[in-house]
Amino acid sequence: MNSAIFDTIRTQLGSRAANSTVAHGILVLAVEPDAVTGLAQALKTCGFDMLLDVTAIDWLAREPRFDVVWHFYSTTHRVRVRLRTRVSEGDPTVDSLTPLYGSAAFMERECHEMYGIRFSGNADLRPLLLYEGFVGFPLRKDYPKLGEQPLVPYREGFDPGDRTAG
Amino acid sequence: MSVARAPIPILPTRAAGSSKSAAFEYLTTKKDELAGWARKFSLFPYPFVTACCAMEFMSVSSSPYDTDRFGAALPRFSPRQSDLLMVVGTVTHKQAPILLKVYEQMCEPKWVMAFGVCATSGGFYQNYAAVAGIDRIIPVDVYIPGCPPRPETVIDGIMQLQDKIARAKHPIITKDF
Numbered sequence: 001m002n003s004a005i006f007d008t009i010r011t012q013l014g015s016r017a018a019n020s021t022v023a024h025g026i027l028v029l030a031v032e033p034d035a036v037t038g039l040a041q042a043l044k045t046c047g048f049d050m051l052l053d054v055t056a057i058d059w060l061a062r063e064p065r066f067d068v069v070w071h072f073y074s075t076t077h078r079v080r081v082r083l084r085t086r087v088s089e090g091d092p093t094v095d096s097l098t099p100l101y102g103s104a105a106f107m108e109r110e111c112h113e114m115y116g117i118r119f120s121g122n123a124d125l126r127p128l129l130l131y132e133g134f135v136g137f138p139l140r141k142d143y144p145k146l147g148e149q150p151l152v153p154y155r156e157g158f159d160p161g162d163r164t165a166g
Numbered sequence: 167m168s169v170a171r172a173p174i175p176i177l178p179t180r181a182a183g184s185s186k187s188a189a190f191e192y193l194t195t196k197k198d199e200l201a202g203w204a205r206k207f208s209l210f211p212y213p214f215v216t217a218c219c220a221m222e223f224m225s226v227s228s229s230p231y232d233t234d235r236f237g238a239a240l241p242r243f244s245p246r247q248s249d250l251l252m253v254v255g256t257v258t259h260k261q262a263p264i265l266l267k268v269y270e271q272m273c274e275p276k277w278v279m280a281f282g283v284c285a286t287s288g289g290f291y292q293n294y295a296a297v298a299g300i301d302r303i304i305p306v307d308v309y310i311p312g313c314p315p316r317p318e319t320v321i322d323g324i325m326q327l328q329d330k331i332a333r334a335k336h337p338i339i340t341k342d343f
Contacts, residue, residue: 131260138294147294152262154302 051101064088096121201336207237212248217255222314256284
């Protein structure tokens with residue numbers, strides 16, 4: 001259905017869309033981390049005026065460990081494009097898209113606190129859903145399941161019991 | 167060097183079962199009954215509503231189930247004016263200081279109801295974010311299970327709380343007074 005539009009986009013992007021597939025009706029572009037900003041700029045000029053989501057995937061055993069994923073939507077073509085890149089655990093840094101899309105600011109904040117991806121260029125990477133003083137990145141696969149970091153001390157004499165059972 | 171201590175004076179004890187003591191106990195018991203009866207029918211709930219159990223709270227508050235029959239209908243949105251803290255929904259670790267502050271701002275006498283399984287035990291949330299039961303932070307008087315609880319369950323919980331209030335001692339002078 002969208003293949004004609006996708007072909008047009010591929011032609012417009014040229015060599016930058018070399019590594020592209022279509023999955024679940026979405027055009028998927030896999031790129032290197034340093035090519036993200038340029039490709040996003042090109043997508044924006046192609047009519048992809050909306051940044052839907054910025055998130056990450058933690059492949060614990062893989063190297064490089066993380067996928068960073070962006071979803072774009074075109075309100076004129078009514079199609080979506082997914083942009084994905086790989087970053088390593090040692091240097092999980094990609095460029096921020098805040099100069100292009102204002103909505104990137106909060107989504108990058110969330111991705112930063114949950115996965116520890118650094119977005120260079122985003123000036124405000126304070127915790128959004130978590131709180132100041134939270135140690136670690138809870139959506140990483142190696143974060144302990146019961147890794148609670150209470151802000152309020154538990155009541156005196158309270159026995160939490162064995163939460164690992166069951 | 168030893169100092170001679172004055173002997174400790176022994177207070178005259180009142181004979182057990184004397185008429186004066188019995189009358190005092192009778193009046194104290196009657197006072198507790200009266201205060202309990204008055205308090206159990208004038209519960210002013212503070213709805214600390216954080217999640218989807220709120221829908222069930224609305225359902226149980228409105229006319230088909232009508233908690234007004236139990237004197238617990240009028241929500242007060244100031245902790246100073248309320249005496250029943252209804253914790254309705256999941257409490258996260260980020261929310262916990264707020265819950266504690268609301269509880270501490272309430273005047274005595276006060277009771278706490280854990281409404282739904284999340285407030286009771288954390289429910290199916292077993293992760294970095296959720297408090298596994300508000301009784302880790304504040305004392306709870308009545309737990310209501312269910313995800314969400316049926317209105318009948320909530321009404322049963324209110325009635326059990328009323329029984330608890332009716333049976334309790336209601337000292338006029340407390341340690342904080």
